[in-house]
Amino acid sequence: MELIDYPNYNEKLYVQKLANGLTVYLQPKAGFNKTTAVLGVNYGSIDSEFMLNGEKVVQPAGIAHFLEHKMFDKKDYDVFELFNKTGARSNAFTSFTKTNYLFSTAESVxxxxxxxxxxxxxxxxxQQKVxxxxxxxxxxxxxYKNDPDNQAYFETIANLYPHSVLSNDIAGDVPSVDKITLEDVELAYNTFYRPENMSLFIAGKLDPDQTLEWIxxxxxxxxxPEPVTVKRLMTLPQTDSEGIHRSTMDVSRPKVTLGLRGNDPVPKGREGLKYEIAISAMFDLFLSxxxxxxxxxxxxEIIDDSFSWEFENERGFHFAVISxxxxxxxxxxxxxxEIISTIPDKIHNLTSEFQLQKNELFGNYIEMMDSEETISGQFDGFIGEPVTIYDEVEILKSMTLDDVAAVATDFLKTATVQEGLIQNHEQPTD
Known part of the structure; x- marks a missing residue:
């Protein structure tokens, strides 16, 4: 096994790529009683269009999320019941670019x-189960359609990336789900659920050599499986127009969203993570x-504690949503x-604020290091090199305000802005 050492934190990460292509990451945590494992598939909601062995395939929106659900539905047993019998907690989720299956347990690893x-x-x-x-x-x-926060978020993304796979909800919609066939499910599984397109990350109470033997x-x-050639397809046309996109729902107060679509190039690997941390630092400096x-x-009295922002930096796209x-x-x-327009000019003056922010983030990271579930959730093995929570801390340590300012300026000078508003029919607009 390859060993990646983190001497500053007294931690080690063991890495082994198996003969079938599955990459295994093992992080033993001394003194921990629980173990968390995450089996990740490099396949998400945006991967519904691809070239398979030279032929173009277009599948219904929501197919990745649908497939996640189907994995738990077996012929003569319930997967959750199996985990429950061993005392483990299990879950799964689908994002734009990944599908993760996980469990956490204190026994029977x-x-x-x-x-x-x-x-x-x-x-x-x-066919029947599909x-x-x-x-x-x-x-x-x-x-989810009755959840205003969910609708505001995904409507904003759809406005930032119209006529693209990102304009669809991760789960798709009712018409797209109704189009899914057994053949669609089997094709998606055979194309993407392959060992070489997966990673297994395990953290907590474990013996690396013994655990690897089990795997x-x-x-x-x-x-x-037989080898295949896959090329993912994703085109992201520019937004049609600017202006406020309005919709109506049963909400007690109007709900505002402001979306920023990044159009600047983002590096990969750890440099991409540095970019993500810098953008997050920018938003914290001005909107925390x-x-x-x-x-x-x-x-x-314009905002209250419902105010939040989120930044996504994924395979092939990045955006922020403020709500x-x-x-x-x-x-x-x-x-x-107005605040966003002044960031490039003001950010260089926030030296003390940036140091305070870094100190607070260090404290948050130290707390997260005490949770094997958080460590597993922070791990990313699909960006060309493994990135752990310890890599994030090292990047943050070396980051300067000038680094943040440079990334923020590049992001903001080319970003596309879309505004969203959800309100009742009778609610007045100020």
Whole structure:
């Protein structure tokens, strides 16, 4: 096994690529009683269009999320029941670019590892089960449609990336889910659920050599799939127009979103992570509770504790969404755009604020290092090189305010801005 040493934190990461292409990452944590494992698939909602062995394939929106659900539906057993019997907690989620399956346990690690690897790598699909799943996911989609925060977020992304795979909700919509066939599910699985397109990260109470033996024995029992050539396709047209995109829902107060689509080039690997941390630092400097700008908005009663921002830096795209419930939606949009426009000129003057921010982030990271679940959640093995929480801290340590300013300026000078507003029919607009 390859050893990646983190001497500053007294931590080690063991890495082994198996003969079938599966990459295994093992991080033993001395003194921990629990173990968390995450089996990741480099496949998400944006991967519905691709070239397979030279032929173009276009699948319905929501296929990756649908497939995640189907992996738990077996012929004669329930996957969650298997985990429950061993005392493990299990879960799964689909994002724009990944699908993760995970468990956390204080006992029976080998048994749970076999359950995890087997239920993901040994599928069971039938026409009847596919049709039955459609109704379940349709209910989930309709539930999210009644969630104003969810709708505001995904409508903003759709406005930032119109006529593209990013304009679809991760779960798709009811018409797209209804189009999914058994053949779609099997094709998606056989294309992307391949050992060479997966990573297994395990952290907590474990012996690296013994754990690797268990994994290798499990994989040796399975036949490797025939090789395929896959090229992902994703085109991102520019936005159609600027201006406020309005919609109506049953909300007590108007809900404002401001989306910023990054159009500047982003490096890969650890440099890409540095970019992401720098953009997050920029937003914290101007929009966190410790900032002058936030304080002014709060005391002017334009925002409250519903105010938040989120930044996504994924394979092939990056964007930010700022959101808040407010009784002054147009004033909030105006003030946010003013704040953003001044960032390149003001950010160089925030030396002390940046140091305080770094100190606070260091404290947060130290706290996260005490959780094997958080360590597993922070790990990314699909950006060309493994990136751990310890890499993030080292990047943050070496980051300067000039670094943040340079990245922020590049992002903002080319970013596309879209404004969103959700309100009741009878709610006045300021």
């Amino acid at each position: 080998k048994e749970n590892l076999d359950i995890l690897l087997d239920f993901v790598q040994i599928p069971y699909f039938t 049709e039955r799943e459609k109704g379940i996911i349709d209910q989930e989609i309709n539930m 290798e024995a499990n994989q040796a029992r399975k036949q490797s 509770e410790n900032s002058i700008e936030y304080d002014k908005l709060y005391h002017d 808040c419930d407010t009784t002054q939606p147009l004033e909030l949009i105006k003030r946010l755009k």
